[in-house]
Amino acid sequence: MSQTQAREKTDPPMQAIQPGERNRTLLAEIKKRSGTDFNRCYQCRACANGCPFVQAMDFPPNVVLRLLQYGMYQQVLECKTIWVCAGCHTCSSQCPMAIDIAGVMDTLRLLAVEQGVAIAKPNILDFHEEVLRSLEYYGRAHKLGIMWRYKVRTRRWFSDMDTGLKMLAKRKLDLRPSRVSAINEITDLFKCYWREAR
Amino acid sequence: MSNFEQLNFSYFPGCSLATTAAESNASMMKAARILGFNLIELEDWNCCGSSSAQTLCKNLALSMAARNLSLAPAGRPLVAMCPRCLHYLRHAQACLQKDPEIHRELEERWARPIPLDLEIIHFLEVLVRFGLDRLKQKIKRSLRGLRFVPYYGCSVFRPPDLERQKYYQGEMENILTVLGAESIVGAYTHRCCGSFLSATDPELVTPLVNEIIDSAVVAEAHCLVTACAMCQLNLEIRCSSQVKLPIFHFSEVLALALGAEDYEEWFIRHLVDPRPLLQKLYLVA
Numbered sequence: 045m046s047q048t049q050a051r052e053k054t055d056p057p058m059q060a061i062q063p064g065e066r067n068r069t070l071l072a073e074i075k076k077r078s079g080t081d082f083n084r085c086y087q088c089r090a091c092a093n094g095c096p097f098v099q100a101m102d103f104p105p106n107v108v109l110r111l112l113q114y115g116m117y118q119q120v121l122e123c124k125t126i127w128v129c130a131g132c133h134t135c136s137s138q139c140p141m142a143i144d145i146a147g148v149m150d151t152l153r154l155l156a157v158e159q160g161v162a163i164a165k166p167n168i169l170d171f172h173e174e175v176l177r178s179l180e181y182y183g184r185a186h187k188l189g190i191m192w193r194y195k196v197r198t199r200r201w202f203s204d205m206d207t208g209l210k211m212l213a214k215r216k217l218d219l220r221p222s223r224v225s226a227i228n229e230i231t232d233l234f235k236c237y238w239r240e241a242r
Numbered sequence: 243m244s245n246f247e248q249l250n251f252s253y254f255p256g257c258s259l260a261t262t263a264a265e266s267n268a269s270m271m272k273a274a275r276i277l278g279f280n281l282i283e284l285e286d287w288n289c290c291g292s293s294s295a296q297t298l299c300k301n302l303a304l305s306m307a308a309r310n311l312s313l314a315p316a317g318r319p320l321v322a323m324c325p326r327c328l329h330y331l332r333h334a335q336a337c338l339q340k341d342p343e344i345h346r347e348l349e350e351r352w353a354r355p356i357p358l359d360l361e362i363i364h365f366l367e368v369l370v371r372f373g374l375d376r377l378k379q380k381i382k383r384s385l386r387g388l389r390f391v392p393y394y395g396c397s398v399f400r401p402p403d404l405e406r407q408k409y410y411q412g413e414m415e416n417i418l419t420v421l422g423a424e425s426i427v428g429a430y431t432h433r434c435c436g437s438f439l440s441a442t443d444p445e446l447v448t449p450l451v452n453e454i455i456d457s458a459v460v461a462e463a464h465c466l467v468t469a470c471a472m473c474q475l476n477l478e479i480r481c482s483s484q485v486k487l488p489i490f491h492f493s494e495v496l497a498l499a500l501g502a503e504d505y506e507e508w509f510i511r512h513l514v515d516p517r518p519l520l521q522k523l524y525l526v527a
Contacts, residue, residue: 097434097450099446100443167442
C-alpha cells in the first residue's frame with residue numbers, strides 16, 4: 045500500500061489547496077506596508093513554536109505566511125490568527141530569516157478592516173473600537189468606560205465580573221475619566237477613513 | 243531632600259500610570275525626587291495611541307503619538323515609564339524623521355514645532371546613565387534577601403523596527419543587585435503577559451500568566467519585578483495558580499530601597515499583597 049493510500053484510510057479528506065490568483069498589487073502592498081518580505085519563509089516553524097497564543101489561532105503564523113505565498117488572501121484576512129496576535133514580536137525575534145511576522149499580522153489586520161471582510165474575532169475589534177471611542181472623547185483611555193461599553197456591545201455581562209469588582213475595590217478603575225484640555229486637537233485626528241467606511 | 247545637582251526631564255506618564263498603575267507613578271516620582279531627577283509632566287499629554295489605534299488606523303496612531311512630541315520642550319529628554327508608550331513615541335519620531343511631509347503637516351496643524359532630535363528614553367536609562375553613583379549614596383534599606391525575577395515583558399526591547407535603538411536587557415537586574423536584591427534566572431522574563439487579550443479573552447491569558455508565575459515559583463523566587471504597568475496588572479489579575487507571588491512595579495522596589503515611607507499607599511492597591519513578604523524580610527515594619 046502506498047503512503048498516499050494509507051493516509052486516505054486514516055485521515056479525513058482534506059480540502060485540496062487551491063492557490064489563489066496571485067494578486068500582485070495586494071502582495072506588494074502587504075510587503076510595502078509591513079516592510080518585510082514574507083517570501084523568505086521556508087516553514088521552519090520557529091514562530092509557531094515560540095508564539096504564546098498559538099493555541100487560540102486557527103492557523104499558526106507560518107501557515108499564514110504560506111497562504112500569503114500561495115496568494116490565498118481571503119483565508120488569511122478572515123482567519124482568527126491575525127486578531128489573536130498581540131504583537132509581542134516573539135516570532136519576529138526568533139525568525140531565522142528575519143521576517144517581521146508580527147509586522148505582517150499588523151498589516152493584515154488593517155487590510156481586513158479596510159476591505160470589510162468578516163472578522164473572525166469580532167470581540168477583539170469591538171474592544172479596539174471602544175478604546176478608540178474613549179480616546180476620541182477624552183484623549184486618554186478611560187478603562188472603566190471602555191470595559192463597560194465593551195460589555196454592552198458583546199453582551200458578556202457576567203463574564204469576568206469578579207476581576208472588575210476586585211479592581212474597583214482596589215481603586216484601580218477611576219470612575220471619572222481624565223481629559224485632555226485641548227480636546228479639539230484630538231477629535232480632529234479622528235477624521236480617518238476607517239470610521240467613514242463603516 | 244537631595245544634595246545632588248537637579249536634572250530636568252520631560253515626563254510622559256501615559257494612561258496606565260495615570261490610572262490603574264498610579265502606585266507605579268507615585269513610587270517613581272518618589273525615587274526620582276530622592277535621586278535629584280526633576281520629572282516635569284508633559285502638559286496636556288494624550289494617550290500614545292496604544293495598540294488599538296495601531297490596529298485600526300496608522301495615521302491616527304502616528305498623529306496621536308506625535309502630538310505628545312509636539313508638547314515636549316526642546317533641550318531636555320522625554321522620559322516614559324510604560325514600555326509600550328515609549329515604543330509608540332519612538333516609532334512616531336522615526337516615522338517623522340523618514341517623512342518630512344507629514345512632519346511639516348503636523349507641525350502646521352498644531353502650530354508647534356515637533357523636534358526630531360528629541361531624546362526619548364525609558365526611566366531605566368535615566369537611572370543607568372545619570373543615577374548609578376546617586377543610587378549608591380542614597381540607599382537606605384538594603385534589599386538583601388529579596389529574590390526576584392526580572393520580568394520585562396515584550397515591549398522594552400523587542401520591537402524589530404527599533405532594533406537599532408537601546409534595549410534595556412539586564413538593567414533591572416543591574417540596578418536592583420546594586421541595591422542588595424538577588425536576581426533569579428530560569429524563569430520566564432520576556433514571555434508576553436497577554437496584553438489586551440486579558441480584557442477580551444481572559445480564558446486564553448490565564449494559563450499563560452500561570453506559566454509565567456509558576457516558572458518563578460519553581461525558580462524559588464519571592465516575587466516578580468516588572469518594567470511594564472500593564473504586565474503588572476495582567477500578572478496580578480489573571481493568575482489562578484495556587485501559589486501567587488507578589489508582582490512589584492520596578493519603581494516600587496527602587497523607592498523602597500531609597501527609603502520611601504509612603505509605601506502603604508502603593509501596596510494597598512495590589513491584588514496580591516506584598517507586605518507579608520516584605521515584613522518577613524524586615525524591609526518594612
